[in-house]
Amino acid sequence: MFGTDTRKRRGSAVALLAAASLMLTLAGCGVDPITPADARGNAAGSDDKQGAQGATGSARSAEPVDCARTKCIALTFDAGPGKDTPHLLDVLKEKKVPATFFLLGKKHVDRYPEVVKRIADEGHEVANHTWTHRILTDLEADEVRDELSRTQDAIEKITGSRPTLMRPPQGRTDDTVSEVSRDLGLAQILWSVTAKDYSTTDSELIRKRVLEGARGDGIILLHDIYDGTVPAVPGIIDELKDRGFTFVTVPQLLAPGKAEPGAVYRP
Template sequence: MSRQSNSLLAIAAVTLALIPAPALADTTPTPQAGKAATAKTAKPVDCAQVKCIALTFDDGPGKYAGKLLDTLKKYDAKVTFFLEGQYVKSRPSYVKRMAQEGHELGNHSYKHPKFTEIEPWAIRSEIQKTQDEIKKAAGVEPKILRPPYGLADLQVTEVAAEFDMPVVLWTAGSRDWDLKDVEAIKKQTLEVAAQDGIILMHDWVKQTVEAMPSIVKTLQSRGYHLVKVSDVVKKHELKPGDVFPLPQGWEN
């Protein structure tokens, strides 16, 4: 797979308008967050051999992230969090816990601007500031980028390549930002669930977090392994600046 090389045409991966979470500081840790635990050494999952799905959470960490992490820990499920630097700064304890409990951290900008409408230096700043905040909070730096709103063009992919990051979008969405209803979010998520799927969700949506125990249990009962997005895309051998899944109209 190669990056689009013809123009700076901005292409949205989907038409969903992602609304960032309110910037309310919430640094109160959940009971588990105060423990000096280290990330579990989990047995690697081979998605070429088992049925995998990646749940991904954008715009966080939201104020309900602690409850979500409790659910994921209970059911031994792993997910990927695409974090905004501004919320990492206000809720660092959640980010530290995400890393400690073996979840994957991705970069989702600092303040959620449309990367296709700002200058390259501004994109670099958004990415770098978020890398710095995540490193400060969790001791690790993201290796994958998801641009706000899923918008990417040649300029965005070139900057992503400078940071040695592929751009990882999604195959389907939970529509949780719009539905705001536990049963509707559960129904939508289970309907779009597919092997090697990458599902877009948000941990700032209270109803999503409330729906997660049922969603996780149902997916696991259907034989799915809930894994990090890097496990799902591993077979594609993404290079810095590559985009996956490739938006319609982009070259293969």
């Protein structure tokens, strides 16, 4: 049996390896990530000058947000919904903050359909995080398609709309994943800061990690399925608002550009 210190060292090594593998995956597969600023710049010559429109509902501002001029940041949650998601939605509603939810199909979308509907009804962006959280770069193209399509179908059945965004588990993508995503009308969204909330229940530590990494045009990755995460969210929101950040969904962050199917977006 391994002692506590040995297990901790192994856990740290695995985390470092996962981070290194993500960088290698992106660097070696021909995938060229697009920044939010690039997405906006690419659309600068188009006729769409509306900026990031706020939707009706409690979560979003009624005024458009121009993230080229405003210090914007996107709050995103992976792998839900879960038992704490309704409380999270209460917090977001109270603080009038929109978020983007990358939902997991099996045991989440199919277990909490009423929460999925509430996420959509309250003006948040509903997105795809696969059916069973398999690492997509380990799969054949038809398996990747199944992982994404099943969640697309389940979400559409509940909300009436198919997501246009996906987040690959662990951020791992390659040319095959990009091709399937393009076929399914899904853009791939990565992140700029994560609290690694899968490894701790310390809400103060989660808050600290997010605040240390927050910057303009950032995308925050959290998970609403872990015990320490939702309690950390009010403090994260309040501090970032005090620093002058405006919270937006991922599509709002890219506007007037639009997330193109198959493309990878990362701040």
